[in-house]
Structure formats: C-alpha cells, structure tokens
Amino acid sequence: MIKSAYQTLLVVLVLVAGSLVAQNADIVIRNGHVIDAKNNINSVMDVAITDGKISQVGPKLSVNAKKTIDATGLYVVPGLIDLHGHHYYGTEPDHYLSDGYSALPPDGFTFRAGVTAVVDAGGSGWRNFTDFRDQTFLNSKTKMFAFLNIVGAGMRGGAYEQNTTDMDSKLTALVAKQYPDQIVGIKLAHFMSSDWTPTDRAVEAGRQAGIPVMIDFGAANPVLSWDTLLLKKLRPGDIVTHCFGQTDGRMHVVENGTVQPYAFKAQQRGIIFDVGHGGGSFMYSQAIPAIKQGLKPNTISTDLHTGSMNGGMKDMANVMSKLLNIGLSLQEVIAKSTWEPAKVINKKDLGNLSPGAPADVALFSVDTGKFGFIDVGNNKMTGDKKLTCHLTLLNGEVVWDLNGLAANPYKP
Numbered sequence: 001m002i003k004s005a006y007q008t009l010l011v012v013l014v015l016v017a018g019s020l021v022a023q024n025a026d027i028v029i030r031n032g033h034v035i036d037a038k039n040n041i042n043s044v045m046d047v048a049i050t051d052g053k054i055s056q057v058g059p060k061l062s063v064n065a066k067k068t069i070d071a072t073g074l075y076v077v078p079g080l081i082d083l084h085g086h087h088y089y090g091t092e093p094d095h096y097l098s099d100g101y102s103a104l105p106p107d108g109f110t111f112r113a114g115v116t117a118v119v120d121a122g123g124s125g126w127r128n129f130t131d132f133r134d135q136t137f138l139n140s141k142t143k144m145f146a147f148l149n150i151v152g153a154g155m156r157g158g159a160y161e162q163n164t165t166d167m168d169s170k171l172t173a174l175v176a177k178q179y180p181d182q183i184v185g186i187k188l189a190h191f192m193s194s195d196w197t198p199t200d201r202a203v204e205a206g207r208q209a210g211i212p213v214m215i216d217f218g219a220a221n222p223v224l225s226w227d228t229l230l231l232k233k234l235r236p237g238d239i240v241t242h243c244f245g246q247t248d249g250r251m252h253v254v255e256n257g258t259v260q261p262y263a264f265k266a267q268q269r270g271i272i273f274d275v276g277h278g279g280g281s282f283m284y285s286q287a288i289p290a291i292k293q294g295l296k297p298n299t300i301s302t303d304l305h306t307g308s309m310n311g312g313m314k315d316m317a318n319v320m321s322k323l324l325n326i327g328l329s330l331q332e333v334i335a336k337s338t339w340e341p342a343k344v345i346n347k348k349d350l351g352n353l354s355p356g357a358p359a360d361v362a363l364f365s366v367d368t369g370k371f372g373f374i375d376v377g378n379n380k381m382t383g384d385k386k387l388t389c390h391l392t393l394l395n396g397e398v399v400w401d402l403n404g405l406a407a408n409p410y411k412p
C-alpha cells in the first residue's frame with residue numbers, strides 16, 4: 001500500500017516536472033483570442049507551431065520559440081476555406097470560368113483575406129480537369145480542391161452549359177474517383193431549361209464517386225420545384241449554393257417576408273445552405289429576414305471571380321463581416337468559414353487547430369466604426385463591425401502580414 005502511494009507520487013512528480021520543461025517550437029502566437037469550432041475553443045490562448053504543424057494550443061504555453069507573434073487584441077482562427085470560388089484562369093477567349101479571363105489565380109486573392117484553401121466550383125469538367133490541375137493546382141500555394149462540373153467542358157458559359165449530351169455521370173464519376181485528393185464534389189450550374197436531366201446526372205455522378213453535389217439551380221423557365229430539388233432529388237450533405245440569391249427562376253428562401261417551409265425542412269434533413277455571394281446572388285431581401293427567422297447559412301463562401309470581387313462581394317472577410325452585422329455571432333461566422341466547409345468536403349485535417357493539423361492560421365481584428373456593405377442589388381447596409389485580416393500562415397509559413405506582426409524590427 002505504501003509502495004503503491006510512493007509510486008503514484010513519483011509519477012505525479014515526473015508529470016509536473018515534464019510540464020515545466022519548455023517545449024521547442026518554430027513559432028508561438030501569444031495572447032490571441034482563439035476560435036476553433038472543432039475543438040470548442042473560444043478564449044485567450046497561445047498557439048505553438050512546429051515543422052509546419054500545430055504543436056500545442058493552450059493558455060500561457062511554456063514554449064521556447066524561434067519567433068513570437070503577439071496577437072493581443074486579435075482573433076486567432078484556422079485558415080479559412082472558401083467553398084465556392086473560380087480559379088481555372090487562362091487566356092482562352094470566350095471561355096468564361098473554364099480556362100478564361102474571368103477566373104482568378106488564387107494566391108493573389110486568398111491570403112490577404114485569411115483564406116488558405118479554396119474549392120473551385122465547376123470551372124473544369126471531366127474533359128479538362130487535368131489541364132486545370134497542371135495550370136493552377138501545381139502553380140498555387142493556396143490549398144486547392146475542385147467540384148467537377150457535370151458538363152464535360154466545364155463552366156464555359158452560354159450554350160456549353162446547356163448541352164445535356166455533354167453531361168455524362170459515368171465519365172464524370174470516373175475522373176472524380178481518379179483524383180480523390182483534389183476532386184471533392186460535383187457541380188451543376190446555370191442550366192436554363194425546365195428539365196431535371198442535369199440534376200439527375202449530377203447526383204448520379206456524386207453517388208457513383210461517393211462525393212457531394214453543389215447545385216446552382218440556374219434560372220429554369222418555367223421554374224422547377226424547389227420542394228422536389230431539396231426534399232427529394234438532393235441527398236443529405238449535398239449543397240445548394242447562392243442560398244440568399246433573388247433572381248427569377250432561382251430559389252427564394254424568403255417569399256413575402258417569410259422563410260419558405262421547404263428551406264427549414266431541407267436544412268433539417270442535412271442539405272447544406274452555402275452563401276456563394278458572387279456578383280448576382282446575395283440580396284439583403286433574402287439574407288436579413290432568413291437569418292432573423294432562424295435560417296442561417298451552413299457555410300460562407302465568396303463565388304470569387306472578376307465579376308464579383310469589385311462589387312458588393314469584395315472578399316471572404318467582407319462577406320463574413322456582412323453576416324456578422326446581420327446577426328450571426330463571431331463564433332458562428334468563423335465556424336461557417338472553417339470547420340463547417342472542411343466537413344462538407346470531407347477534408348477534416350483542415351479548418352481546425354488540433355495538434356498535428358497543418359499550421360494554416362489567420363489572425364483577424366474586429367474593427368468597430370461605421371461601415372457600409374453592399375448587396376448585389378446595390379443596396380447598402382450600415383454596420384459597426386468589420387473583420388480585417390492581419391496575418392495568414394500556410395503550413396507555418398507567413399503568406400500575408402498586413403502590419404509586420406511577424407517581421408523583424410528595422411535596425412539601421
């Protein structure tokens with residue numbers, strides 16, 4: 001009995017001594033307010049990074065680091081995941097978002113807004129995914145994923161996206177299964193006819209490849225039934241993007257000021273409501289009443305391309321700021337831009353700060369003042385809170401540093 005107590009004491013002493021020995025780290029971010037939805041963290045903590053990965057998160061870490069970053073007054077969050085962007089940029093004329101001028105190289109637009117991973121929403125189809133991969137994936141630091149367009153030619157615009165003979169479930173699924181690390185879903189967009197064929201083909205491709213489908217439901221005329229789409233055609237885990245858009249023929253979650261019952265029912269059965277702001281798909285007339293009545297988006301995304309970034313959308317931080325001012329909490333806004341999209345695309349090593357996860361980290365301030373936010377109808381909402389990205393780390397490397405938080409002091 002005495003021997004056993006002695007042994008227990010010895011173990012406790014060893015543990016205490018071990019915890020007092022400072023660990024080595026490459027970087028420690030101190031005194032920031034950490035928000036990590038996966039790990040239920042929402043308080044002031046330190047974050048240590050070693051070999052490009054998160055090594056420790058906790059209050060007042062005993063760490064010897066090569067570099068200390070003071071994050072006092074800032075929020076420290078996982079690198080953001082933008083679930084809907086357009087990055088198959090190229091120089092082919094009349095190619096819209098598939099190897100054309102309207103798509104954007106990710107690194108020039110992501111890090112400055114705290115984004116470290118993007119999902120291209122349908123720029124390529126099964127015919128040209130490898131071209132997209134060689135052109136953009138292999139030349140970008142931003143972590144890249146793709147929803148493969150059900151149209152074999154991808155998002156070339158116009159007639160190409162109306163061609164049901166180029167919507168092949170089997171070939172789309174085959175290419176998706178060939179590149180499971182990069183292709184995380186199937187996309188259908190911009191279809192204008194009152195016909196379920198494209199939806200059925202996209203869902204079938206998603207079923208064969210075991211991945212979700214993201215639907216931009218075009219503007220069918222006459223309008224197809226949203227009840228049928230959301231409650232019968234789509235599977236739990238499938239995504240409806242542009243969820244607060246208001247275009248003829250598209251989903252309106254709000255009619256006459258009231259959220260449609262199908263929208264709540266669909267969200268309850270696991271359909272993901274994604275913002276996908278874009279240049280024409282985010283109206284306050286939808287977003288404000290929907291959120292006030294309890295229909296919150298599951299994920300926040302930009303629909304980034306040349307047609308959205310210079311309008312009301314701007315960037316991920318701006319879209320998040322809008323939702324913060326409409327009434328989502330900061331914790332919700334961060335979760336819906338990090339851990340929630342990571343789960344949707346089944347990349348659960350991202351969007352969190354668990355020890356061992358890649359050190360993709362963003363530091364934000366929530367500035368207070370009087371700010372204006374514009375929707376796609378040129379309507380302005382004023383708000384008193386705005387997110388600014390100060391620092392972004394990708395695999396532990398500084399890729400954006402607004403005010404020199406991680407830079408060396410100048411010595412003449």
Ligand SMILES: [Zn+2]
Binds near residue numbers: 303
């Ligand atoms: Zn889009």
